[in-house]
Amino acid sequence: MTFVKKYRIGTRGSPLALAQAEETRTRLLEAHKDALDPAQLEIVIIKTTGDQIQDRALREVGGKGLFVKEIEEALLSNKIDFAVHSMKDMETRLPSGLVIDCILPREDARDAFISATGKSLAELPAGALVGTSSLRRQAQVLNRRPDLRVGIFRGSVQTRLRKLAEGQAAATMLALAGLKRLGNEGVITELLNVEDMLPAVAQGAIGIERREADEEVATLLAPINDSVSQSRISCERAMLEVLDGSCHTPIAGYAELVDGNSLNLQASLLAEDGSIRLDAGGRGDIADAVKLGQDIGHNLKNQARGANMSFGL
Numbered sequence: 001m002t003f004v005k006k007y008r009i010g011t012r013g014s015p016l017a018l019a020q021a022e023e024t025r026t027r028l029l030e031a032h033k034d035a036l037d038p039a040q041l042e043i044v045i046i047k048t049t050g051d052q053i054q055d056r057a058l059r060e061v062g063g064k065g066l067f068v069k070e071i072e073e074a075l076l077s078n079k080i081d082f083a084v085h086s087m088k089d090m091e092t093r094l095p096s097g098l099v100i101d102c103i104l105p106r107e108d109a110r111d112a113f114i115s116a117t118g119k120s121l122a123e124l125p126a127g128a129l130v131g132t133s134s135l136r137r138q139a140q141v142l143n144r145r146p147d148l149r150v151g152i153f154r155g156s157v158q159t160r161l162r163k164l165a166e167g168q169a170a171a172t173m174l175a176l177a178g179l180k181r182l183g184n185e186g187v188i189t190e191l192l193n194v195e196d197m198l199p200a201v202a203q204g205a206i207g208i209e210r211r212e213a214d215e216e217v218a219t220l221l222a223p224i225n226d227s228v229s230q231s232r233i234s235c236e237r238a239m240l241e242v243l244d245g246s247c248h249t250p251i252a253g254y255a256e257l258v259d260g261n262s263l264n265l266q267a268s269l270l271a272e273d274g275s276i277r278l279d280a281g282g283r284g285d286i287a288d289a290v291k292l293g294q295d296i297g298h299n300l301k302n303q304a305r306g307a308n309m310s311f312g313l
């Protein structure tokens with residue numbers, strides 16, 4: 001198929017979002033070498049409410065959707081043709097008329113630990129402040145090291161690294177994927193393995209959202225979808241959807257491919273202060289990725305009820 005139209009790629013304007021939009025553009029041009037001219041793919045920056053709020057905890061002002069709403073409106077009103085997102089930032093339910101059926105090959109999903117003094121998470125002195133606004137990271141740090149303190153730390157990757165250099169915290173954590181895409185891996189003190197810091201659902205994955213009825217865009221995107229990454233993300237998001245009673249709950253989930261055609265899902269639900277950690281894990285055929293995610297989600301939900309914790313569920 002040869003493409004004749006010009007396609008507008010919607011994205012936020014942060015350096016990370018732009019790097020992800022560029023990666024998508026490059027992959028599309030590579031996949032459609034003779035059928036698509038570079039001038040046919042235009043990147044359109046959309047300023048979101050979330051981008052304008054720098055100093056308050058995200059959850060106080062409305063959660064994940066704040067970074068996405070304006071972009072989805074631009075899709076629905078035909079101002080853009082598809083949008084590039086960090087799947088970690090996407091709600092489990094999309095507005096009707098929109099779909100995400102293209103997931104790029106997933107980057108390493110692990111969290112990176114970055115400390116001003118070069119000390120690892122295990123070596124930080126008691127009382128040290130770990131700056132992160134992620135409830136998931138806060139709860140896991142406190143679960144492992146109840147003697148540490150956690151505090152809110154927001155802003156772009158660059159802002160957080162500056163705050164760290166200024167001494168506003170002893171350490172922070174960021175997704176390795178984002179640091180890699182920005183060429184900032186050099187700042188990492190320690191890579192946290194998934195046993196020590198279970199990643200956020202869909203961390204490291206880039207997804208492309210489009211109008212469901214737009215078959216031409218579906219055809220354009222199909223060759224850059226990575227089906228294993230897509231199944232892993234479907235599995236993790238199915239788990240999250242079962243538990244999605246509240247975005248105030250620290251939840252982590254990570255599915256990986258084992259033996260070529262199975263997925264192994266590990267998921268955790270924590271109390272915000274790290275005093276409780278519930279774990280569930282399981283394995284299933286990659287074709288039943290959603291079922292595996294739902295089963296593990298219900299398992300955690302039952303454990304949460306049994307533990308007599310509300311967890312907002």
Ligand SMILES: NCc1[nH]cc(CCC(=O)O)c1CC(=O)O
Nearest residue numbers: 086088174175177178203204205
């Ligand atoms: N919540 C912000 C966000 N959304 C996606 C990433 C990193 C890239 C990714 O996970 O794909 C980040 C920054 C971070 O958590 O360090």
